[in-house]
Amino acid sequence: MARYLLRRTAFLLGSLLLAAALLFVLLRLLPGDPANALLSVGATPEQFAAARRQIGSDLPLPEQFGSWLAGLASLDLGTSFVSRLPVGPEIAERLAVTVPLTLLSFALAVVVALPVGFLAAWRSDRWYGPLLNGVSQLGIAVPVFWIGMLLVTVFALRLRVLPAGGFPREDWAEPLRALTSLVLPVVTIALVMSASLIRYVRSATLDVLGSDYLRTARALGSSFGGAMWRHGLRNAAVPVISILGIELATTFLGAVVVESVFTLPGLGTMLVEGIAEHDYPVIQGVLVVSTFAVLVIGFAADLVQRLVDPRLRAHVGGGRP
């Protein structure tokens, strides 16, 4: 296990470095210069050159990359070209919105999807089995911003029970207010996420229900619930966990649409603003942090899978029959 952990960590750091290099190069392939974002009509070539000097976009690329990497190593993500504010603290501030948003949505989606998915499989012969299946299909097809706007119309504009958007200026100083402003965004993401999760849970459960070992356990006298609990759940969990990892990572990055609909100052909106302004330090900072988060989530999903499934442990640990 120790060797596995070591290898996995090395892999994580390697991927991160590769991602950082790719990011840096790809960004610079985009047409346009960040200095443009700072200037207005009437700007002279001298003003343009001065702007480039000021933000350092006139330096040779290897030099720019080197100083950025050096900063990264000391956990300094640099300073925004545009706002002149350090990128790191701003990302931290945005994470205070995006992380709770992602985790709460994820938790809600799991809580909804597991029983519903299971029910849709177990009772696929009843009328509500196909119905649940159909509803989840619909959920996948509907765009997330539309669900967001619908919820806003109903709960914020009509019923006036929840805010239409925004996040308290004091962040989490008043936790209840902060939570209130996250309710609609969380429900929006959770609805969309659980729609696809339901389908995975359903098919994983169907596999298990049709499996030989479950039939055998039943033949040996286990009750359906007992067999399901002892054998079914564990087996069904393996594919679902890896899907959960992917879903969590996707939500973390994909929250941008929801953040925009609900005007939440999260990581996604920061990225979009950074791209619009050619603000390389901001784009790089957000992407490095989110790449790191995604890799860590993948790592965690792997670990959990190994804990659940002894076969994986045996295989990767090597040698033991």
Add this chain to the structure above:
Amino acid sequence: MTSKFAGVVAALALALAACGSGPGDAPAGGSSATPDAGATIEIGSLYEPQNLDNTAGGGQGITEAFNGNVYEGLFKLTDDGKVEPLLAESQEVSGDGLTYTFRLRKGVKFHSGKALTSADVKNSIAKVTADDSQSARKSSLEVIKSVETPDDATVVVKLSGRSISLVYNLSYVWIVNTAAKDPATSEDGTGPYKLGTWKRGSTLSLERFPGYWGTPPANNGVVYHYFTDATALNNALLTGAVDIVTSQQSPDALTQFTGNPDYKISDGHSTTKLLLAFNDRKAPFDKPLVRKAVSSAIDDAKLLESVWAGHGSLIGSMVPPTDPWYEDLTKVNPYDVELAKKQLAEAGYAKGFRFTLDTPNYDPHPTAATFIKSELAKVGITVDVNVITADEWYTKVYKNRDFAATLQEHVNDRDVVWYGDPDFYWGYDNKQVTGWVKQAEQAKTAEEQTELLKQVNRQIAEDAASDWLYLYPQIVVASSKLSGYPINGLNSQFYAYGIKKG
């Protein structure tokens, strides 16, 4: 590009239209109930500042939040485009027009507590004209030869040539404390408000400055809430999360507020013009007749109706009604398809021609491009619409002049003078116009200046230097509990100190 142009911010200080202007006035307001001086005003806006420095690319947003609120100039612009003294108490101009002596107002303090001195003024002007300045005012202040400070309360500005716009231009120069640290991320001005907190991507708050020299604000502070999405902004207004929207950009959304007694819609004047800018250097648009034909072939009224549904107005040339040298020139190149065909034939393009229209990818440019394409098809001209990003526009059109024609919004007031610069991106080169613009700047009286710029405006219309499609509306939607807010003019300036709630 919106923010880029807006960043130029030659904004008329069209503020507090209904209630007079200036911290010296006590806005009368229209409300009958007692206003709540302890109330915080929640302002919704689509223009978040890029940073807090208007000489370092702060953009339209920082002008909206800080001009007159946090920073003040020697002068300020009033609603009707007049210049009024603010931090300057008086001014004297020498007979040759080359020396301006300003006496500073007494008892003015910066937010840090330091008293305002002439050295701060000198430094603030130097900041705008510095080599690394990204201020749009830089070139217009280059006429300043030296700034002298004979004593703490006197500033002497010497010019290399006459400049009748000097005082107007100085109204855009923020007076910043010389000792201020990083103006891009903090502030030290003399305005009625100081910066509270700025949460990037979300809000910027202004708090009352207790040591303000003038009349204190009518409210206890303001919070600008920034939105990227007009629908979300309107939802915030509908649910009471914000009290006022600085500039309504979605005409469709207006119906939600029309006829609702809880809201008041104000339809003011803007100075933002939508231009079909030709490259006047290159065929076929080097021929005035071709440009006139194109201008006459497009039904501007129909375009305005389809984009703004009854709001906004038509202009026949570059000058908007709020500039002192405005006149109605909509008849110079009227909408007349037959005339357009005749002019095209006369210019040698009886069978029409084909050109590429570089179109910024954000509203309303793509809509306008599609409309123009169909209009010009009727006179045999084929338009290839090329949609580009703001950044590409800046490089391709503005810097490299590699275009046939383009669409662009120009937000500045008093920006007709660009037609006097043959090196500007549209390349309009008329020696007479260049001369007039120069003479106007060196004019001895405002009347003389006005007369010359009227001539300029007429001439560029005669030559159809560009096609001025329409003037944007300026729509402010506010809760009817609010009074004393700026309704006219540009979204770029938004004097908040007169706003009362209740």
